[in-house]
Each structure stands twice: as C-alpha cells, then as structure tokens.
Amino acid sequence: MRPPILVTGGSRGIGHATAASLAADGRHVIRWSRSVRATEGEGKSTDTHIIDQTVDVSDAASVTRAVAELAERCGALSGIVVNAGNGTWAGLAETSNEVWARTIGVNLTGAFLTIRSCLPLLMRGRPARVVALASDSAFHPFAGRAAYCASKAGLVAMMECLRQEYRASEINVTVVAPARVDTYFGGKRPGDRPQGLSAAAVGRSVANVFKQPDEVEVREIRLASVLDRYGPGDRQEAR
Numbered sequence: 001m002r003p004p005i006l007v008t009g010g011s012r013g014i015g016h017a018t019a020a021s022l023a024a025d026g027r028h029v030i031r032w033s034r035s036v037r038a039t040e041g042e043g044k045s046t047d048t049h050i051i052d053q054t055v056d057v058s059d060a061a062s063v064t065r066a067v068a069e070l071a072e073r074c075g076a077l078s079g080i081v082v083n084a085g086n087g088t089w090a091g092l093a094e095t096s097n098e099v100w101a102r103t104i105g106v107n108l109t110g111a112f113l114t115i116r117s118c119l120p121l122l123m124r125g126r127p128a129r130v131v132a133l134a135s136d137s138a139f140h141p142f143a144g145r146a147a148y149c150a151s152k153a154g155l156v157a158m159m160e161c162l163r164q165e166y167r168a169s170e171i172n173v174t175v176v177a178p179a180r181v182d183t184y185f186g187g188k189r190p191g192d193r194p195q196g197l198s199a200a201a202v203g204r205s206v207a208n209v210f211k212q213p214d215e216v217e218v219r220e221i222r223l224a225s226v227l228d229r230y231g232p233g234d235r236q237e238a239r
C-alpha cells in the first residue's frame with residue numbers, strides 16, 4: 001500500500017468528495033479541516049481508509065503540530081491535495097483588512113505552510129504528487145473579488161516554483177482550476193448553484209490524477225460545467 005494522501009479542507013465540498021474518491025480507489029487518506037462536522041452525509045468518517053485531523057491551515061503552529069503527529073503515525077505521504085479555501089466577494093475599496101488577511105491567510109499562506117511542512121514526508125513517500133485547487137479566477141480575474149483572485153494567482157505561481165524545485169525529486173505538481181462548483185463555498189449550500197460542477201465530479205477528476213503512471217505529470221486541469229453560463233468569456237449571471 002502506498003503512503004497516505006493528505007487532503008486539506010476535507011470536511012465538506014470538493015475536499016470531502018476528493019477524499020471519498022481516493023478512498024474508493026483504495027488509497028489511505030488524511031483529511032484536515034478546522035471542524036470535523038457531519039453535514040448531510042458528509043463529516044466524520046467511519047471508513048477505515050480515512051483519518052481526520054483538526055487543523056487550521058492558516059495557523060503555523062496548528063500545521064506544525066498536525067504534521068508532527070502525521071510523521072509519528074504514517075512516516076510518509078504520497079501526495080497532498082491543497083484544497084482548503086475561502087472567499088468573500090467585495091470590490092477592492094470595500095475589502096476589509098480582515099477579509100484580505102483571511103483570504104490570503106487560508107488560500108495562499110495556508111497552502112504554503114501545508115506544503116513546506118509536508119515536504120519531508122513527501123520526500124519519504126516518493127514518487128509523490130501535490131495537487132492544488134486554484135480557480136478560474138487565477139487565470140481570469142473577476143471584478144469584485146480582488147483578494148480571492150490574488151490568492152489563487154499567487155497559489156498558481158507558488159505551485160510553478162514548487163514544480164521547478166522538485167522536478168528532479170519525483171514530486172509532480174498539478175494545478176486544478178475549476179469554474180463554479182456547487183458546494184458550501186461562500187456561505188452557499190449544495191443545490192444553490194445547480195448549473196455549476198458537482199463536488200463529486202471535481203473530486204473524481206482530482207483522484208484520477210493519482211491514478212496516472214508515476215512518470216506522468218498532469219500539469220493543469222481546467223474544469224467547467226457546460227450547463228453554466230458564468231465564467232471567462234460568458235459572464236451573464238451573478239455567481
């Protein structure tokens with residue numbers, strides 16, 4: 001059995017669906033989130049392939065503690081899905097210090113803290129993969145969400161640096177950029193955005209990356225629902 005795969009933001013939405021797909025593929029999974037809660041069939045796992053840890057990815061001490069526990073428990077990782085994220089839509093002038101700090105703190109600093117802390121475990125679990133959930137907003141910034149777009153563009157840049165630094169070390173890097181997904185994101189609930197992608201579809205696409213031959217680096221995946229009328233080049237609806 002390969003070492004486990006860490007999925008951050010695994011309590012609901014895309015992270016939860018990704019963990020479920022990976023477990024269905026027979027992979028051991030570690031899920032991180034601040035709250036391990038039960039929401040409509042989601043939440044704490046009874047699946048023996050899945051272990052939950054309570055972690056705030058924006059808090060360096062919390063990440064350090066969790067990785068120390070992981071090192072003790074598993075010794076190595078064969079992948080990370082850098083997924084934990086949040087977003088609050090506001091025009092640049094209306095973006096408060098608090099919203100800016102939270103958005104960058106989770107989406108970008110949280111990704112940095114997670115990856116940096118886990119690299120020794122990934123090196124022990126090689127060949128390994130780091131898959132990051134960016135967004136179409138990283139490539140096509142939308143007015144009214146400067147903090148979110150900046151956090152995701154920064155994430156894409158950081159992932160490219162990681163790729164170049166670890167190419168020779170058998171750590172493959174993938175950026176996944178979905179358009180709208182029907183999750184709890186931004187205070188919504190599944191069903192609120194029925195034309196968007198389902199969390200299950202995105203989770204399956206992410207899990208499929210881990211089924212590729214080790215020498216295949218899937219560099220970028222862009223996903224959108226054909227039912228959706230909101231996205232780059234077709235901005236007709238409010239998101």
Ligand SMILES: NC(=O)c1ccc[n+]([C@@H]2O[C@H](COP(=O)([O-])OP(=O)(O)OC[C@H]3O[C@@H](n4cnc5c(N)ncnc54)[C@H](OP(=O)(O)O)[C@@H]3O)[C@@H](O)[C@H]2O)c1
Pocket residue numbers: 008009010011012013014015032033034035036055056057058083084085086087106110133134135136177178179180181182183184185186
């Ligand atoms: N939904 C979309 O339309 C969409 C489109 C493109 C990209 N994305 C990206 O996909 C990723 C997942 O989003 P989603 O749609 O699945 O959202 P979601 O349903 O709101 O889930 C977000 C997950 O992140 C976790 N999380 C948030 N802050 C955290 C923190 N400080 N530390 C640890 N975990 C934290 C949440 O758990 P806790 O609250 O329990 O901590 C939850 O498990 C995000 O990075 C998002 O930017 C989403």
